[in-house]
Amino acid sequence: MRDIAPASQDGTPIAPDAPRVPLLLRLEAMGRTFAMQSPTRFWAMRLAIVLMLDGLIMLGSFALSRLILSDLAMPQTLYDPWFMALFVGGNMAVLFAIGTYRQSWRFVSIGDALSLAISLLVSGWLIWMITAGLIAPQKMMRGVMTIFLTVDVPLTVALLLAARSVRRELFKHVRSARMRRTVQARRRILLLGELDWARVMADLVPTDASGLEIVGVISFDGHDRRLNLGGLPILGSPDMLPQIVADLDRAGKRPVSLVVQESSERLDRQQILRIASLAEQENLVVSRFRNPWTSAQPLNGAMHGDRMAIEKMPLAELLGRPEITVQHSYLERVVTGARILVTGAGGTIGGELVRQLAYYAPVEIVLLDHSEYNLYAIEMEAREKFPHVRFHAELCSIRQRPALWQVFERRRPEIVFHAAALKHVPMVEANPCAGVHTNVLGTRNVADAVCEFEARAMIQVSTDKAVNPVGLMGATKRLGELYCQALDLIGSCDPDSPRFLTVRFGNVLGSSGSLIPLFQQQLANGKPLTVTHPDIERFFMTVQEAVLLILQSSARALETDSERGTIFVLDMGEPVKIVEIARRVIRMAGLRPEIDVPIKFIGLRPGEKLFEELFDTSEDKIESAIPGIFEAMPSPIPLELLVEGFGQLARLIAAGDADELVRLTHEMVAASASSRWAEILRRLAAESSDTLLMMPRPVESQAVLPSAPPLPRDVA
Structure with missing residues (x-):
């Protein structure tokens, strides 16, 4: 006879051409449907069936115990049907009273079995005492009844648990069969x-x-x-x-x-x-x-519904290093109630900055980005997650100095996080004018706006590629560092001048266009994973760690008025070989490197180094008071030389002279290696402080402090 297709969980019939379903699966599906449609009736029927089965088990164990002890002289009452019914009914009533039938016995424990045995033993003795003393007066025969209950109770417990174990295994078999029908691999x-x-x-x-x-x-x-x-x-x-x-x-x-x-x-x-x-x-x-309570989906989409x-x-x-610990007090004092501006807010680092900053309840966050879609996406996400914070989306490029000035004048930010940059090494190498315009002149525009509109601080996001750079991208980021360092150092004599802080770290896992997403895309397309060189190494960190580094170091520096001109660097442990990352990505997909998925070496790209560094040869490595963070003491270029050099870069960009632009950029970076300007400035600042201490205290209204020289007002 052809099997009839069962109903689905919601009661609708399955298509006639569906594959045959075993009888147990059909019965299980019918039971689930009935339980959803009539839960009260289902519970009553379930209880009745369980009570009936337990009654039969108790009767069977009672009769079996008598048979086992047939050579023992037992009371005649044990053979009376009315006593058997009373004994079984009394035991079931006690089990019902102690809640045995209100718990699931599919996952029984030793404690549950002991509780069941003690309940049966006590109820058995009570029933016999009541029977022998009140219902049918007779000798108690304590020794005989003890022996009988010693046999009957364990036998009853064993049979009850066996029945539930059979039901449990049957349930597992049905569920497993159903899973096998829906899950192929x-x-x-x-x-x-x-x-x-x-x-x-x-x-x-x-x-x-x-x-x-x-x-x-x-x-x-x-x-x-x-x-x-x-x-x-x-x-x-x-x-x-x-x-x-x-x-x-x-x-x-x-x-x-x-x-x-x-x-x-x-x-x-x-x-x-x-x-x-x-x-x-x-x-x-x-x-x-x-x-199951997190909202993030696994990389391979393994989560479906509530599975x-x-x-x-x-x-x-x-990666073998401790995670950064959050010091909330510093961040709260710096961020809470402040007006914040984030450049590149639609990028990976900028977006995470917005999320973590919003947690500390600034009065408003200005989101600045030149990409309309990225700006829209981060604004919608931020408004939904942090309704208590005001957000302003500004569609603007940091290359556009007049437009940037208007944003600063309109919003008057107190703290600026500068994350906007062109970061891909081959892309900047192929487009030098765009790379210098954004990473060098764009950074200068933001820094000058911070000075012009009297913001408290600018925190610049930098990269390990700025250390001893061989490619143009690293060189442009190094010039951005040098400009901010020069501004920070030149304000040493003026305690009210803005702080310019630079935070440097390695590669960010999972950022847009970075290594891991590229490998995953190649894997999804069935292509070999491409690595530039077998020995190439990189430092890695998560985007959350990167942003924590930015926030913690900058907040500590502003709160403690740290020494000017230093660069904050995360202690990132040992670098990781890119080929090992590729192998891990392959294994995480359940495949075998070099067998299921080949790894192809394509050679170093233009501007790419084999090994990255976190400290420049001209920098001194200093232990920081912030756990897990080092500080680098730079040797920067004097501000007036940078201003003059940046003017030349702007003219070369306007002329489209890419070759001369690349040469001049690298030449300016090389000049910083022999600079002793930071040392001179620190000595001058110390001498100035000593002089002020030795002078008579002036009237407060006439007090004059040495101030930083005026900043350039040139337009790129």
Whole structure:
């Protein structure tokens, strides 16, 4: 007979041409539909069925206990049907009263079994005492009844738990069968964590539409090796991972991912790094179960609806350095109630700056960007997430000095975060006029506006490519650093002059057009992953860390009036080889490097260095009071020379002389290596302070402090 297609969860019939559905699946679907349509009737029917089954089990165990003790002289009452009915009914009433039938017994524990046994033992004795004392007076025969209950209670508990275990396994079988019909590909995974956690996962994963299949458990110490946990073998410790994977591979159960219990107290960062190294050798992805309460989607889209899913351990967690700790007090005092302007607000760094700044409730944030779509996107997101903060979107390029002046005059920002820049090395190398115009003259425009409209500070976002630059992009960013350093140093004699702070860091993971998105796009298109050189290395950090660095260092500097002219640099640990990042991306997709996905070396691009640095050869590395951050003491170029050089750059841009523009840019950067201007300025500032202390105290209304020289007013 042809199977009839079942109804779906909402009661609608499935199409006639749907594949056959096993009887158990049809019954399970009908039961779920009935439970949703009539929950009260369903609960009543379920309770009636459970009570009927438990009654039959208790009657059977009662009769079996009598049979087992047939050689023992027992009271005749035990053979009376009315006593059997009373005994079973009394036991069920006690179980009902203590809430046994209001809890789910699909996940029974030893404590539940003990509670059931004690309840049955007590109720059995009470029933016999009442019967022998009141209903049918007779000898108590305590010894005989103790023996009888000693046999009957464990037997009853065993049969009750066995029935529930059968129901549980049947339920798991039905759910697994349903999952197999909806999920075609199964991904095999290994669990690494505490055994209690692994036991819970072993129960949840097989009944979820996640497409995951657990093939074994690895404990931290491996002491329980060769034992089973919820039907899963405990295979050993993390150090045995190569052998474990080899054994599973021979059995046709090779896993693609190692899922780690990240919440365990026994798993620190060094252990994660060691485990990640072993996993990479075996082409395993180091993953974790995704938090179902987060809104972010996994990289491979593994989360669908309310299903369980695994996601890769964030790459930043495997970089081997501690995370930045937030010092909220400094940020609150600097940002709360202030007027903020963020250039490049639609970019990766600028957008994250807006999000984190808004958390500290500034009175308003001005979003400035030359891209209409990026500006629109960040404004809509910011207004939705932070309705208590005023946002103003200004469509403007930092190259447009008059337009930028109008924005500053209209908004009067107190603190400016300068994140606008052209950052892609090959793009700037191919378009030198655009690169210099934005990164050099655009930075000058923002800095001059800060001085002109008396903002409190400008915080410039820089890059490790500005250190000993070989390419034009790095050189342009270095000139931007030099200009801000010169302005910061020249204000040493005037405590009211604006601060110009520069924050330098390495590559940002996941930023637009950066390494990881490029690899992911190549992988999605089925192309080889391209790496410029086998030995090329880079420093990496997350965008959240980068912005925390910017905010923390700038807030500390403004609050403590730190020494002028320094550059803040994150202690980023050791650089990471790009080819290793490529291999990780491939493994995170469940594939094998060089086997499933090739890695192609294409040679260094114009302006690209093999190794990046965080400190220039002309800079002194200084320990900072901010945890995880260093300071670089620069050797800048005098401001008047920079003003003159920037004027020449502007004329070369207007003339379109790219070759001369590149030459002059690199020449200006090279000049900073031999500069002793910072040392001279510090000595002059100290002498000026000593002179002021030695002078008689003037009348307050006539006090005059030395001020910085007037800034240039030229127009690019």
